[in-house]
Amino acid sequence: MNTSSNPTDPLHHAAAVIGLGSMGYGIAHTLLSSGDFRVHGFDVVPAQVERFRDEGGAAGELQTVASTLDTVVVVVLNAAQTETVLFGAQGIVPHLKAGAVVIACATVAPEFAVTMAARCAERGVHYLDAPISGGALKAAQGQLSIMASGTAQAFTAARPALDAMAENVFELGETAGPGSAMKAVNQLLAGVHIASMAEALTFGMKQGITADKIVEVITQSAGNSWMFANRAPHVVAGDYTPHSSVDIWPKDLGIVLDIARTLKFSAPLTAAALQQFVAASGSGLGAEDDAAVAKVYARNAGVELP
Numbered sequence: 001m002n003t004s005s006n007p008t009d010p011l012h013h014a015a016a017v018i019g020l021g022s023m024g025y026g027i028a029h030t031l032l033s034s035g036d037f038r039v040h041g042f043d044v045v046p047a048q049v050e051r052f053r054d055e056g057g058a059a060g061e062l063q064t065v066a067s068t069l070d071t072v073v074v075v076v077l078n079a080a081q082t083e084t085v086l087f088g089a090q091g092i093v094p095h096l097k098a099g100a101v102v103i104a105c106a107t108v109a110p111e112f113a114v115t116m117a118a119r120c121a122e123r124g125v126h127y128l129d130a131p132i133s134g135g136a137l138k139a140a141q142g143q144l145s146i147m148a149s150g151t152a153q154a155f156t157a158a159r160p161a162l163d164a165m166a167e168n169v170f171e172l173g174e175t176a177g178p179g180s181a182m183k184a185v186n187q188l189l190a191g192v193h194i195a196s197m198a199e200a201l202t203f204g205m206k207q208g209i210t211a212d213k214i215v216e217v218i219t220q221s222a223g224n225s226w227m228f229a230n231r232a233p234h235v236v237a238g239d240y241t242p243h244s245s246v247d248i249w250p251k252d253l254g255i256v257l258d259i260a261r262t263l264k265f266s267a268p269l270t271a272a273a274l275q276q277f278v279a280a281s282g283s284g285l286g287a288e289d290d291a292a293v294a295k296v297y298a299r300n301a302g303v304e305l306p
Contacts, residue, residue: 001305005119006016012034012036012037012038013036013037013038013070013071013072013160013161014040014065014068014071015031015037015038015039015069015071015072015161016037016039016040016041016042016061016062016065016071016072016073016075016092016126017031017039017040017041017042017071017075017082018042018043018072018073018074018075018076018085018087018092019042019043019074019075019076019077019081020041020042020043020045020048020049020051020052020078021043021075022084022136022139022242022243022244023075023076023105023132023135023136023139024041024043024073024076024139024245025048025099025136025139025140026136026137026138026139026140026141027050027073027075027139027144027165028041028057028073028106029052029055029134029140030056030139030140030141030142030164030165030197031073031164031165032055032056033142034164036160036164037071037160037161037164038058038061039054039056039057039058039068040057040058040060040062040065040263041064043055044301047205049250055070061085062090062092063080063092063095064089065083065205066092066095066096067096067097068097068214069096069097069100070100070101070157070160071100071101071103071160072092072096072100072101072102072103072157072246073105073161073165074086074102074103074104074106075104075105075106075132076106077106077248078106078107078108079106079108079109079112079253081106082103082104082108082112082116083097083112083116084085084107086102086116086119086120087119087126088106093119093120093123093125093159095252096123096125097206098123098124098125098238099124099125099126099157100125101111101125101127101128101157101158101161102116102120102125102127102128103128103130103153103158103161103162104116104127104128104129104130105130105131105132105146106131106198106253107131107180107183107187107251107252107255108131108180108255109180109183109184109246109255109259110129110132110176110177110178110180110184110259111177112179112180113127113129113149113176113177113179113180114166114175114176114177116176117129117150117175117176117223126150126151126153126154126157126158126174127150127154128148128150128154128155128158128176128179129148129149129150129151129176129177129178129179129180129199130146130147130148130149130150130158130162130179131146131147131179131180131182131183131186132144132145132146132147132165132166133145133147133183133186133190134167135230135243135244136243136244138167139165141188142164142165142166142167143166143167143252144165144166144167144168144272145166145167145168145169145170146162146166146168146169146170147170147172147179147182147183147186148162148169148170148171148172148173148179149171149173149174149175149176149177149179149180150173150176150179151174151175152174152175153239156170170182181259184252184255184256184259186211187252187253187255187256188256188267188270189251190227191249191252191253191273191274192269192270192273193225193226193227193272193276194227194249194273194290194291194293195273195276195277195293196225196228196273197225197227197228197231197291197294198235198291198293198294198296198297199234199297200214200218200223200228200283201214201215201232201235201294201295201297202298202301202303202305203295203297203301205298205301205303205305206301206302206303211232211235211305212306214232214280215228215229215232215233215236217237218232219232229249231289231290231291232291234291235291235294235305235306236288236306237306238291238300238305238306239289240288240289242283242287242288242289244285244290245285245286245287245288245289245290246279246280246286246288246289246290246292247287248290249273249277249290249293250274250277250278250281253270253273253274253277254274255273257272257274266271276293276296276297277290278286279296280292280293280295280296283295283296283299
C-alpha cells in the first residue's frame, strides 16, 4: 500500500467524497484504503468528517482543496443536493481544474444528469452519470455495481476511482442519462421487491407461520429475491437500524413514475409499492430501515412482528 501523503506524488490522485452517509463513507474509505488516493471527505454532519479524518482522511476545507482535486465523488440523497454541491452558493465545480471529473452517484432523472453534464462541460470539467447499487457493505468493500454513462474522456478520468470503488462498472453510453435510466430500472425492481417481501412475510405470519421459518424456506425456494434475502432478516430480528431508509423510496419510485408518465408507460406495480412506502413514511417510519414497510402490512393485518 502506498502510504505517501505528498500531493505532488504523480501516483497519488487527489479525490473528494462529498456525502459521508452509509454509502459515501464506504466509498471514501475504499479510496483511502487503495493507497492510490489522497482523499478528502465532506458532509453536513461534522462528526462524520472528523471520523474520516481520524481514520486517515486528508484535512482541508472544500473550497481550499477544490483546485487540487482530480476526482469528486458526489454521494448525496437526490438531484437537489447534487446541484447544490456542484453549482450552489458554495458549489465546487467553478473551483475545479480543467480535466477534473465529477462522479455523480445519486439516483436522479436522466434529464437532470444531462443538464449537469452540460453545465460541467462549460467549465472544462468531466461529468460521469454513475448511479450505484450494492449497499453499504459492498461500498465499504469496493464491490459496488456502477451504472455509468458519459464521454470517453469522463470514463478515462474516472477510471482510477471506478477501479477502487466497483466490482462491476457497466458502461451504458457516451453521454450522461443512460446511467440514470438504468438505475431507474433497478430501483423499480428493488422497491417492488422490498414491498413484496413485506407483503409475503406478513401474509405468511397471518396464516400462523413464524417469520424466521418463512425466511428459512423462501430463501431456498423459487420465490426468493435478493431483497427478500437481505431485508426479511431485519424484520425477523426486529432491527430497523437504517441501512437504506423508508424515505428513499418515495423519492426513487417517484422518479420511476415520473419517467413512466413522460413515456406514457403504465407501471402499476411501481405505483402500488410507492403507496406502501408513502404510508410507512406518513406513519413516522421514514427514518427507519426500508424493511419497516412491513409494519404497514402488519398493522393493517393485525399481525405482531418480532
